[in-house]
Amino acid sequence: MSRIIAIDYGRKRTGIAVSDTLQMIANGLTTVPTHELLAFILDYVAKESVERILVGLPKQMNNEASENMKNIEPFVRSLKKKLPDMPVEYVDERFTSVLAHRTMLEAGLKKKARQNKALVDEISATIILQTYLENKRFSSL
Numbered sequence: 001m002s003r004i005i006a007i008d009y010g011r012k013r014t015g016i017a018v019s020d021t022l023q024m025i026a027n028g029l030t031t032v033p034t035h036e037l038l039a040f041i042l043d044y045v046a047k048e049s050v051e052r053i054l055v056g057l058p059k060q061m062n063n064e065a066s067e068n069m070k071n072i073e074p075f076v077r078s079l080k081k082k083l084p085d086m087p088v089e090y091v092d093e094r095f096t097s098v099l100a101h102r103t104m105l106e107a108g109l110k111k112k113a114r115q116n117k118a119l120v121d122e123i124s125a126t127i128i129l130q131t132y133l134e135n136k137r138f139s140s141l
Contacts, residue, residue, distance in 0.1 A: 008056045021049075023051075
């Protein structure tokens, strides 16, 4: 099997997570400056077997897209143009930042580490991917 990549897109930096080849476990991969994201993804896909790419869909509580969609949509269009055979899906990312902070707190990270926004973004991407993997697994039962 191939890996699945999840992206927590931000204006300045973007968190990236990747599944194992069995698509059971999500692992934080890295955080990259957003202006380098497309090049990073293209390089990663050239080196690793990737089945699909998930992009966090920022929605507000009323289910409308948040303001960041105006930044995400051009990136997704570029990604689809560069990788036309790669499935790219949006996945609801509501509450992932809150869950990331809670995860860091429960893991016992010190306050300084919890303020590391790059780490929050990477953990958020991991949560997006792990939720997707679990939903996929349970829907096939």
